[in-house]
Amino acid sequence: MKTLLIKNAFVIDPIQHISGETMDIAVRNGKIVDDVKNPDEVIDAQGMLTLPGGIDSHTHICGTKVNFGRYMSPEDMRAGRTSRKGDMHATAGYSVPTTYGNSYRYSRMGYTTLLEGAMAPMEARHTHEEFRYTPMQDCLANTLFDGNWFALQAIQDGDTKRLAGILAWYLSAAKGFGVKLTNPGGTEAWGFGKDVSCINDPIPNFDITPLEIIVKMIEANEMLNLPHSVHLHCNNLGKPGNYMCTLDTYDAIPDINDKRQSLYSTHVQFHSYGGSSWNDFCSKAEDIARSVNDKPHIVIDTGQVMFGKTTTMTADGPMEFNLYRLYHNKWSNHDIEMETGSGIIPVVYRKKNLVNAIMWAIGLELALLVDDPWRCILATDNPNGAPFVKYPEVMALLMSKEYRDKEFETLHKSTGRRVALPAIERELTWDEIAVMTRSAQARALGLIDYGKGYLSEGAEADIAIYPIDVDSTDPARDYERIINGFSTTEYTIKRGEVVCRRGTCTLEGNHSTYWVKPHVSPAYDMSKDAAFIDGFNRYYSIRRANYPVGEEYLGRNVCMETEASI
Amino acid sequence: MMKVILEVKERHKPNLPIEAECITPKNFLDPEREFHVWKGNKELDITDIFHVRKDGTAKSAEQVEITIRGDSSHIKRVGEYMDGGKILIEGDIGMHCGNFMSAGLIEINGNADSWLGREMHGGKILCHGDAMDYAGSGYRGEKQGMRGGLIEIMGDAGDFAGETMAGGEIIIHGNAGDMPGVDIKDGRLTIMGDCSRPCGNMSGGECRIFGTAYDMLPTFRNEGLTAIDSVQITRFSGDYMSRGLGTIYVANCKYMD
């Protein structure tokens, strides 16, 4: 079958401990092999940085909320419009592009795997429909459980095994990948217009606290032996002084998986705020980074903010309402019965706005102050902190103190008094950037076992070849070359096929959807549980029989089966 | 001075719109420039649609005067992004004339179709006939419409004139339709004739109605009589369903009670 040989590639592959070796990579049938004879295609990658395909472990690209962002924002579609050309379909949009827009732009940056950060199981079918039109990447979806009534009831009853059974049923039914908690308990409170402020607040209608939800979910998650850990969006996002809530949460996280982290804490920039109001708002990234450094069982992503227009969207409905009251721009909200909430508002992050400038600095501080790049992932929580097309700029900022200082000069004058950034000398290395943009994601998501994130025999041939000559590039000085080089690959290869060449995509992406199916004992099989079925049909507005997403929605379908301990 | 005369040729499908945003004075400064227009999904040379005559030379847009002759009622986007010079339209003009215009003059002897001077920033549009809906308005989903310049309509305007207006001035000598100045934030809208439901959700700016405002909204507060150019007129503040920082002067008004 099809074979490909990439010659003279300058490879950085942190999972294989390869740090800048010139080597050949052979591909057969979409997998990396030892070597190939008479390859069908040969690519000479001489002088080009070659990395495993990029993985975004927290982005919002598909599903109800993202699409509502498009639906409500014709003004966003005025940018980024392209017509159908060759194999590429028409695209539109900047912060909430069309599915093809997302897919092509990620592909030109060398990204081959995307994790949609928040999927309400009740609307999972929609996410999977959009995945089908995101052809250049493999897709996975984190599944929301923060306000799931059956789950909250099981926690209240102290029955963690039942909780695990409930997670198992929903994950399989929604064809989801990981357990996502967004403002746990807060989205349920938002059902009557309320919120919780931190992990010890009681949750209305259930006699439990967010902390109990988080801890019990982590235990249940591990009972199911899922590839990924619980993926948490902490309580109290975006509020001055919320870093205490984040620290308290981290202190309560048990370390119960020896293969990977027990908690993935997402967009931590938004949770590292000091001060008692917007007037004395300041960075607490140092405190957060110290806590993370002390806790090897926690992995974070940064949730970097970059300046300009974007659209914020999250399952955290009450948070978006607060943001709306601050910005007075348009506001959408979408509560999902028995499960979760969501909200959307457009924002503009401005350099001359002190709060925005501090937010920008916090993201960078986290990336620079967390010692271990394997536990600090680069992400903007696309499009919340910024559209993902800003990633190359973020990489350049982390690799160059000079670039950071230059940018810092253009910010609100008081920023320096509220942040630690100017004093941080660290400049990330090529290897560290490679870790923070693919290898760490592969490990945190448990995808290494599925052949992702590395480039040795047996791996999926997902490869990004950048027009960057590492030997002749000093990232501390040549940050423009970093930005340009990471913006457009020379080749993006997906499962052994060139899918994007210098920014032009072909439609042979052959995308697949990864989802988990935990096998539980009959006692915890909710599809046979009378109380579950009865409650379901009584309180949901659709029948349980019509709820699960069929495999016909998945295209190429990678079912990750696990044996649960219940 | 350069004079450009564009005469619309007779067309097989006369109602099919032509999009011709290339027609701005500045574009004619470049003698090498190719002019393309769109007829539906077909990209054509400008000469397929117009007889083109160019006399004289010019060094800046200000020295260019374009005259459009013939049935131009289905030619859209004329003068889009215009930043100087003059366009004279002898007959009617299609939608989106003078979109995003920042300087210069567009004079229309006939009627203008909808979205005349949408999101205009500066310059002047003088329409001797009527203008359809959304004169000086914004675009879908955007917060701000017209931000500067002047649109003067000698005839009537359709509905939603000055919608989301955020600066500049619109003067309508005839009547305006329903909801002129709805969501207006700044700028001045003057209606010499009648209209209905002016300035809903007004949060700033000024509107003057010298005729009758029908179905006047109840959320504007009557602040008493005053005079503009010796015309006795009632001043209202509002809209108090929102922040209420705008002012309407109305000669007569009728409520829907």
Place this chain on the structure above:
Amino acid sequence: MKFILNTGRTIRQGKFTENKLGQGYAEETSRCYIHPLDLLELGIEEGENIMVTNVTGEVVLVALADEGLPKGMVFVPYGIHCNSVISPCTHGTGMPDYKIHEVEIAPTSEDRKTPTELLEQLGGVRYAGN
């Protein structure tokens, strides 16, 4: 007499939508509901035909009483009948004024037309097969 025309969905109109060329739909969409006092003023009885006219066009409908309507408003179920008097003007919004049109109503001795007849008047041709 002048009226405001309001059009909208009815359950019977909905029921017949998959068979719009049939008798049930023809009957339902050619009804015009009027307040009983307006009927009195028009000098007609329920079940008699009326001519509805405006600048856009005209159509013959049958008058029926409905006390739920305010005086001065008539209601006609969606369909080809009422669309004869609906202007295609959308005021730049894409949506015609289906809910608010001024019409003139007078008694008439003309018969109602079926949808098929109205379509034939437009040049439409029914498929004779099946």
Place this chain on the structure above:
Amino acid sequence: MQEIKDMICPFCGCLCDDITLEIEAGKIVSTDNCCTIGNAKFLGKNRLKNPIKKIDGTWTDITYEEAVDTAVEMLLDADRPLLFGWSGTHGEAQCVGVHMNEILGGVIDNTTSVCHGPSILAIQEVGHPGCTLGQVKNRADLIIYWGCNPIEAHPRHMSRYTTYADGYFLDNAFRNRKVIVVDVRETETAKVADEFIRIKPGGDYAVLSSLRAILRGKSDMIPDSVAGVSKTQLMQVADMCKTCSFGALFFGVGLTMAKGKYKNVRNAIEFVDDLNRHTKFTLTPMRGHWNVYGANEVMAWMTGYPYAVDFCRGVAFYNPGETTAIDILARKECDACMIVASDPAAHFPRACVEQLRDIPLVVIDPFETMTTTIADLQIPVAVTGIDAEGTAYRMDGIPIKVKKAMDSDYPSDTEILTRIYNKMLEVKGL
């Protein structure tokens, strides 16, 4: 006799998914749980048996292959084709429609433009505080139906989701929930409401403004009567809204089709925004066709815009009022049209129907419709929900797979559109 449970009704935006069908000898013979309209849809007859083409004013039976070739020729010949309808078919077919429109360089619009198009324009200005219907069922103690008449248009809405639906926090919904109906006429729905507010035609905007002013503490300036509604009643309604624990406002085309169109809806949305400072309040448009919301979803993720997308110049352009079907037809701007799963001859103003008659017109629909009579070509297809399956989106955005009850020889919309699309690619050498 075969009984199938939990089927989905492909009629209105409620997408009821608890339908039982009885099938005998390849035909649906009875339904259970359906409303009158849904029942009629499932028991529908008079399907067109084969493609038909009008030659010299007479209909002729043709094969599917001839039909596909004819459709391709008609559409590729045009300078500004219009592809309209889409709300009566499943999402997979809508996706093919968008791809087709990309290479045709046409305008693709769905029936939203004559339904809740104005609601979308309003949402694009101020957003949409909404929720799923189960959230209303379980929590809402105040329901407002504004300019809509569910008893006639969405017959099971009140029993499944609101007035008569017991929910988690309301074990006797009918007693514990208040229902307010706002309309210009006393509809069947108004008759069962706790409070009926009769508004003068064209008065919605003023009434909503007044309610908002009252919420802001400006009740002193509200006159004794606004558009037919007494100040006393306005004060009372504002108070009911402020003091409920979960309010849900449903609105219909009574707002979108009345004077002011989308600005009425915008005012309703901002009224609900304001109420969220006092309590929990949500708003939901009563979407008509069973998959009109799906058409919006599909077009949003494929093109960036929910309806009225003009691809004439290759890139997508959107401007309802210009790129909407009614306007394009009324201005005679298009020169060929394809109608999928919709019947504009029954629902468009006569002037638009005349333009459809005057241009090449392809119809894709299982039945002989009014539009058939003025068309040049019709291709019959399977009915989604009966002998075809696919995805649909309920009025609150919940995606549901509409299942089929039986097989038939008819191609589905997706199949026939894919054939047409592939043929177009072939002809254009793409």
